[in-house]
Amino acid sequence: MMNWEQLLSLKRQGDRNKRLRKEQDETRLGFEVDYDRIIFSSAFRSLQDKTQVIPLSKTSFVHTRLTHSLEVSVVGRSLGRVVGKKILEKHPHLAAIHGYQFNDFGAIVAAAALAHDIGNPPFGHSGEKAIGEYFKTGSGNRYRDQLTPKQYQDLIDFEGNANGFKILTESREGIEGGLRLSYATLGAFMKYPKESLPKKPTSHIAHKKFGYFQNETSFFKEVAEEVGLLQYQIDDEVTYSRHPLTFLVEAADDICYTIIDFEDGINLGLIEEEYALEYLIKLVKDTINTSKYNKLTTTADRLSYLRALAINTLIGEAASIFIEHEEAILSGTFDMALIDKSKYEAQIDDIIKISIAKIYQSQEVTEKEIAGYEILATLLDRYCVATDNFNKGGKNSNYDKLILRAEGMHFDYTNADLYTRLIGISNYVASLTDGNALLKFQKIKGLQL
Numbered sequence: 001m002m003n004w005e006q007l008l009s010l011k012r013q014g015d016r017n018k019r020l021r022k023e024q025d026e027t028r029l030g031f032e033v034d035y036d037r038i039i040f041s042s043a044f045r046s047l048q049d050k051t052q053v054i055p056l057s058k059t060s061f062v063h064t065r066l067t068h069s070l071e072v073s074v075v076g077r078s079l080g081r082v083v084g085k086k087i088l089e090k091h092p093h094l095a096a097i098h099g100y101q102f103n104d105f106g107a108i109v110a111a112a113a114l115a116h117d118i119g120n121p122p123f124g125h126s127g128e129k130a131i132g133e134y135f136k137t138g139s140g141n142r143y144r145d146q147l148t149p150k151q152y153q154d155l156i157d158f159e160g161n162a163n164g165f166k167i168l169t170e171s172r173e174g175i176e177g178g179l180r181l182s183y184a185t186l187g188a189f190m191k192y193p194k195e196s197l198p199k200k201p202t203s204h205i206a207h208k209k210f211g212y213f214q215n216e217t218s219f220f221k222e223v224a225e226e227v228g229l230l231q232y233q234i235d236d237e238v239t240y241s242r243h244p245l246t247f248l249v250e251a252a253d254d255i256c257y258t259i260i261d262f263e264d265g266i267n268l269g270l271i272e273e274e275y276a277l278e279y280l281i282k283l284v285k286d287t288i289n290t291s292k293y294n295k296l297t298t299t300a301d302r303l304s305y306l307r308a309l310a311i312n313t314l315i316g317e318a319a320s321i322f323i324e325h326e327e328a329i330l331s332g333t334f335d336m337a338l339i340d341k342s343k344y345e346a347q348i349d350d351i352i353k354i355s356i357a358k359i360y361q362s363q364e365v366t367e368k369e370i371a372g373y374e375i376l377a378t379l380l381d382r383y384c385v386a387t388d389n390f391n392k393g394g395k396n397s398n399y400d401k402l403i404l405r406a407e408g409m410h411f412d413y414t415n416a417d418l419y420t421r422l423i424g425i426s427n428y429v430a431s432l433t434d435g436n437a438l439l440k441f442q443k444i445k446g447l448q449l
Contacts, residue, residue, distance in 0.1 A: 002330045004087065004094055006228035007243060008104060009184050013169065013177030013219070022099035031107035034185040035073075038115045041179060043167050044069070047117060049433035051124040053261050054268065054365060062264045065117045068256060075311060076113030076252035080106035082319040083248060087326070105245065111181070112188035112249045119164025121430035122437045123372025124365070130376040131158040131426055139381050143422060151419040153196035154213045155426065161191050163430050165212050166423075169219055187227040187243035190220075191250060194239040201234045204335040205250075206242045213423055230332045241332030244322075251318040251338040258339075259310050262351050263303055265359040273299050277306065279354065283347045284309040317342050375441040376429055382444055383425045387413040391421075407440075 010019035010030045024030055038044050047066035054062045063071075084105025087094070094100045121127030134140045136156035144152055154162070168186065169178040181189075192211040201207055212220040221238075224231075230241035262280075265271040280303075281288060287309055296302045318338045325341075328334040339348060359365065386403040389396035390413055396404070404413055411424035432440065442448040 001327075002228050002230060002241065002244065002332070004091055004100075005098055006226075007184065007187065007245070008094075008100060008108070009182065009187075009227050011183045011226055012180045014180070019182075020099075021104070024099075029104070029107060030182050031104055031111060031185060034111035034179075034181045035107065035114060037179045037181065038111060038118070038168075041118075043118050043431065044115070046431065046433050049435050050117075050120065050122055051368065051434055052264075053124055053257075053359060054264055054270075054362075062268065063260060065120060068260070069114055069117050071260060072116060072249075072252045072256045073110045073114040075255055075315060076249055077106040077110035078315050079248045079252055079319055079322075080109030080245065082315065083322050086319075086323045090323075090326070108182075108184050108188050109245050109248045109252070111185045112245065113252045115164060115168060115185075115189055116191075116249055116253055117160065117164070119162070119167050119430065120160035121158075121163075121376065122432050122434045123368060123376070125360075126369035126372050127376065127430065128158050128160055130373045131380065131430065132156045133373070134377045134380045135422075138377055140384065140422075143418065146418055147422075148214075148419075150195055150197050151214050153199070154210075154419075155422060157196055157199070157210070158426055158430070159192075159196070159209050159211075160430070161209060161211050162196075162213050162216070163427060165190065165220065166216055166427060167431075169216065183223050183226045184243075184245075186223045187229065188245035188249055190223070190243060191246055193220075193224060193229060193242060195237065198235045198237055201237075201239075202335075205337050205340075206335075207234075207239070215420060215423060232332075242329075244326075244329045247322060247329060247334070247338050248318070251314075251322075254337060254339045255311055255314045255318070258348055258351055258355075259307055259314075261355050261359060263307055265355060266299070266303060270362055271354060271358045276354070277302060279347065279351050280306040280310055283344055283351070284313055287313060314339065314342070314344065314348075317344060371438075372434075375437050378441055378444060379429050379432075379437065380425065383407060383411070383413075383429070384422065387411075387421055387425065390414070391416075403444075 010021065019030060047069055048064055050065040052063040052065050052068045081102050084102035087105065088100065088102055121131060135143065140155065168181060171177055190211045192206055192209045194207060194210050195212065196210040224240045227243060229243060232239050262276065266273055266276045284306060293302065293305060296305060321338045321341050322329065325334050342348065382403055386396060386400035389400045390404060410428045413421060415421050
């Protein structure tokens with residue numbers, strides 16, 4: 001069984017001495033430093049021009065990856081604090097002997113939640129698929145026989161969570177250990193503590209996707225072992241249990257996208273107001289102040305009130321489920337998302353079904369995803385071809401040289417290892433904002449000088 005003292009490790013990459021909670025500066029707590037480092041990173045700032053679901057609207061505010069991530073971190077902080085308070089009541093030695101406070105739990109979950117989308121490519125949920133399909137069915141299929149099965153799987157199932165772990169931890173010249181976050185925050189960030197193969201070996205929520213690329217295997221295992229994640233053998237491969245606080249990060253994300261994507265759809269007129277409000281009211285029927293609600297005259301005010309109630313309701317629900325199942329979570333046997341065990345599952349399901357039909361499959365979103373496929377495939381192909389030709393003994397054309405002169409500083413095209421080159425290119429393309437990717441595509445196509 002996992003233990004909280006180990007799970008709350010303040011260690012950072014490169015540390016030689018143990019960091020003790022009792023010795024922390026309360027005005028600059030290590031877990032809060034994690035939050036600061038993420039929010040000031042260029043990778044986080046780029047989320048302001050990455051689509052959450054709906055392309056940026058000219059008529060009404062919609063959420064970007066950045067505003068979504070900020071909201072998830074706020075919900076995550078609340079969840080962490082509520083759960084932390086209960087954990088310390090249940091395990092008083094954590095406070096009495098080690099000095100942990102309930103706000104520590106909130107700080108860890110808030111930081112991990114802030115970073116949860118940091119590795120996602122441009123153009124919403126289709127960005128990952130566009131990169132994967134370039135290597136699976138597009139021109140990138142030519143690399144299949146030159147890579148190990150796991151290396152190739154990393155590319156054809158390109159995963160934002162694994163890319164996020166790379167961004168947060170990758171050493172660069174002059175920057176050892178990336179952002180050097182605490183291992184507790186990195187542990188909470190790791191939703192899928194496994195490699196790309198075997199793919200979905202069980203129905204456990206932690207096996208739904210994968211959490212790190214082959215080049216990050218060694219450091220991933222270091223983090224997992226430091227925080228004490230449980231180790232399993234599946235199909236002769238090593239996988240790990242989830243960090244318990246990952247369930248809270250996931251719940252915060254689930255709560256926000258369920259409620260707030262729905263709200264965006266209503267504000268943009270994709271979902272009829274009366275029809276939609278009825279579904280939100282079902283979710284908050286136990287806490288709604290009918291008299292107060294009936295005095296609200298605008299759609300925005302009614303939505304705002306119901307959204308706040310819904311989020312508060314689901315925070316309480318997720319925290320209760322976590323505490324109720326803490327032992328199973330610590331033993332690695334709790335196998336589903338917290339919200340999937342909620343008494344509000346039917347209401348959440350109804351909201352998500354409407355969002356899929358009215359928002360995620362809307363004409364505007366579909367057109368943006370189609371454009372994203374073409375843009376990302378074109379960029380990947382130009383960079384891969386130029387890099388391949390450079391590594392074939394200087395057989396690159398003048399056009400290849402121009403591409404590498406313009407873009408080569410962003411990925412290691414001289415590396416002798418093919419996999420490292422391809423992951424580097426994919427990581428760079430994934431780091432682009434929607435607008436930047438479009439601009440580079442237009443310049444490559446000669447549509448803009």
